[in-house]
Amino acid sequence: MDALIAQLQRQFRDYTISLYQQGFLDDQFTELKKLQDDGSPDFVAEVLTLFFEDCVKLISNMARALDKTTGAVDFSQVGASVHQLKGSSSSVGAKRVKALCVSFKEYCEAKNYEGCVRCLQQVDIEYKALKTKLQDMFNLEKQIIQAGGIVPQVDIN
């Protein structure tokens, strides 16, 4: 059992590090983990749930604003949602999503419809990719605990 725990812990550590290295997460995520304590053991998961809900809402706002069939596109409205998403993604350390928002905002300001549409698709892809990654990470945590181990704190230098 110990061997399994050690193996799982290793996987968890490696996986977590890879997420940072690949730019999915930045140190805000580390900060978020630090906030979790005995009083709120699910803090990170709860925050992430809020974030992903927000993603869905904002992306659908953007899509609606970019819908030409309802009239001329209101780029400022798109931009407002992008700004909100930027803020949201900065809260959980969703590095790629946030970076996308920066480009997205520029396209909005340039009133570049094509660019905006592309960004919207990208953002959709990115937040889902992140979600999956994080689900994997949480699963690893769960397995460690179920095996009787402790989730190691991963040091991202």
Add this chain to the structure above:
Amino acid sequence: MEKSGFSPVGLRVLVVDDDPTWLKILEKMLKKCSYEVTTCGLAREALRLLRERKDGYDIVISDVNMPDMDGFKLLEHVGLELDLPVIMMSVDGETSRVMKGVQHGACDYLLKPIRMKELKIIWQHVLRKKLQEVRDIEGCGYEGGADWITRYDEAHFLGGGEDVSFGKKRKDFDFEKKLLQDESDPSSSSSKKARVVWSFELHQKFVNAVNQIGCDHKAGPKKILDLMNVPWLTRENVASHLQKYRLYLSRLEKGKELKCYSGGVKNADSSPKDVEVNSGYQSPGRSSYVFSGGNSLIQKATEIDPKPLASASLSDLNTDVIMPPKTKKTRIGFDPPISSSAFDSLLPWNDVPEVLESKPVLYENSFLQQQPLPSQSSYVANSAPSLMEEEMKPPYETPAGGSSVNADEFLMPQDKIPTVTLQDLDPSAMKLQEFNTEAILRSLNWELPESHHSVSLDTDLDLTWLQGERFLANTGLQFQDYSSSPSLLSELPAHLNWYGNERLPDPDEYSFMVDQGLFIS
């Protein structure tokens, strides 16, 4: 107000932010600072709360962008009506925005993501304000009150007083004393009065009186008071309000000039952490010059606590009375942030334990429950590696023949597709454009058929990982790669499928994904 009894613990903070994620995080962070936290998602709601309990909060932290009210408006309301210190927050650190915050009287402007150390020190704004209040209330009988404050502050806060500005403060202080003596009553008896809440009606009366007198430089508190005809209002109340109002006006005028001095504020997007602006503006406004002076003191001081703050706030007084012609050398946020270590030694923080202890972790919340697959227990040794190495490869293949965008195109503001006009939607050309855009979007596979929903799109992403052999810790997949094949996902709501249900242009790829089916969890 007992200065010596001031403690940051239990500081009553009102946080206003329309972002639920940030609201939750900030609440947690502030609680960790031992503050008493109230959260609010709407600006109007915040105002209501503040007005309901006029003395119920010590400080307000608000985001700049909110749906129901501009954060700056909220800032003004709070500053004028309630005279509470307000800290602005934003993910945007653009100089003009920060400037606006400062001009509207924010006592600080924090850049998201916000760090614990920035929140740990917000109590200084409250303390500073309290010190100023005492001075205001003491009124213009400076012979008695002011000296007392100076001596008291010296003794308790300034200690060694290494700061160069201290000498200046003394000089300015005398100057101000002289200035005010010209208009002051002989009676310097200043019993502590209740804080006046400047409601908008009251402020309006005040403004009318000022305008009536004409050039507000000549408007003295006594004249204004007479014109206002508010029986319970005292000259001192008017005097202190006048100071703030003058400063507010001068800042509005000086908006352009201030820009010259703001060169040090970097753009947030490149370096979010650097743009923490400790401008030190009180609401409505004390010059940041003063605050910076306080900053450097703190850096030098071996001893912690309020002493640098008090010295900073003393010079506040002086800059208020001197009118617009004096250019305040505002160094907006040039100084390094106030060291949190100063604060740490003051209070025993409960730092988060280093190791995530084993605890009954609930995986029941919705974000995690969407994990669709049952094979969670079978986390085989290979699965982790295979999950990780995939990132090396661009997971999305460009559909053959499709005019989907490649990485370069994505990054270039100019589109290579000539038919789509970027800027203006000329009505006459609109139809043509829309047709072409439709075509483009279709090829970009904007939406996917409904049936695809049953196979969770979330997991489809992972399938391509299976192609890889080696386990690698990757060093930063460029995210351009993602753009090469946008075809794979779009779980957008059905009502947004305005181009009809289109099939993916590359059925082979699609079926590959479906065949691979489940990702290993």
